[in-house]
């Protein structure tokens with residue numbers, strides 16, 4: 246997959262794609278059906294148009310973090326779906342200020358020379374979200390590209406949506422989130438140095454930042470861990486703490502992952518951590534021994550949950 250960070254001056258072979266357009270936060274099953282519709286629409290290379298930062302981050306930079314994944318994780322997921330061109334358009338004042346007609350003319354028809362555009366039925370675009378899917382279809386007729394409006398899909402009464410997934414995760418309902426995502430919710434990132442306390446407790450933990458990401462329920466989780474880089478690359482099981490470590494004063498939230506049956510160094514390596522099941526909230530214990538005894542119980546419980554995976 247090739248990633249393009251602009252719509253201007255694209256090489257000729259990056260033009261003329263059949264594109265799915267949206268924010269695709271989480272790349273959930275609804276997103277996948279839009280991308281599948283773009284793939285089925287015509288013979289052209291498959292593309293995705295998305296925006297970075299997320300438009301909501303651009304308009305409300307101080308609002309609490311809400312994203313299910315960062316741009317890199319989203320790109321990795323899209324690549325695995327067979328997307329050939331990712332157009333990660335810089336969402337700035339210029340792009341935000343384009344009227345729907347100007348966006349369709351300058352970006353879609355002009356810059357990307359799209360052959361076909363697929364959007365979900367609730368898609369809005371252009372200055373003040375004034376354009377909708379129907380308007381896009383009319384603009385396509387005028388400007389020479391086809392438009393498919395994909396229906397919103399769901400499971401029973403529940404429509405797949407990034408909002409519903411955030412809500413499920415905030416309540417510790419990892420399996421409900423998984424049903425909407427089509428995969429476990431994952432937190433990806435590099436292993437950072439922490440306070441070097443874990444090893445003394447008998448529980449070394451690989452520490453990861455969660456800044457900029459929507460926070461699932463704080464607490465302890467059974468996790469599946471993919472080590473993506475380094476000599477110990479592979480898939481492991483483990484237990485993780487997402488939170489502020491009240492035992493040691495309130496800290497900035499982070500993710501601390503203890504990998505089962507593993508002793509190597511993970512600093513600087515890239516991990517992808519799947520939150521499989523929420524075990525309990527974080528707690529403050531009377532002693533470190535009491536904390537470690539609880540970590541033993543957490544580990545036993547996580548091993549049992551993960552035994553069948």
Ligand SMILES: Cc1cc2nc3c(=O)[nH]c(=O)nc-3n(C[C@H](O)[C@H](O)[C@H](O)COP(=O)(O)O)c2cc1C
Nearest residue numbers: 439440441442443450486490491492503527528543
């Ligand atoms: C299974 C598990 C359970 C944990 N439970 C708690 C907890 O209930 N309260 C808490 O303050 N910290 C908890 N922690 C976080 C530990 O305090 C943290 O991993 C330890 O301080 C090591 O920090 P370091 O990696 O920065 O050295 C837990 C960690 C793990 C792996």
Ligand SMILES: Nc1ncnc2c1ncn2[C@@H]1O[C@H](COP(=O)(O)OP(=O)(O)O)[C@@H](O)[C@H]1O
Nearest residue numbers: 439440441443444449450451504508510511512
């Ligand atoms: N089973 C394991 N799970 C997680 N990290 C491990 C494990 N074994 C060794 N490590 C290494 O130990 C480091 C964590 O040790 P710890 O004392 O918690 O230090 P820190 O506070 O820097 O996280 C990890 O970053 C990793 O390099």
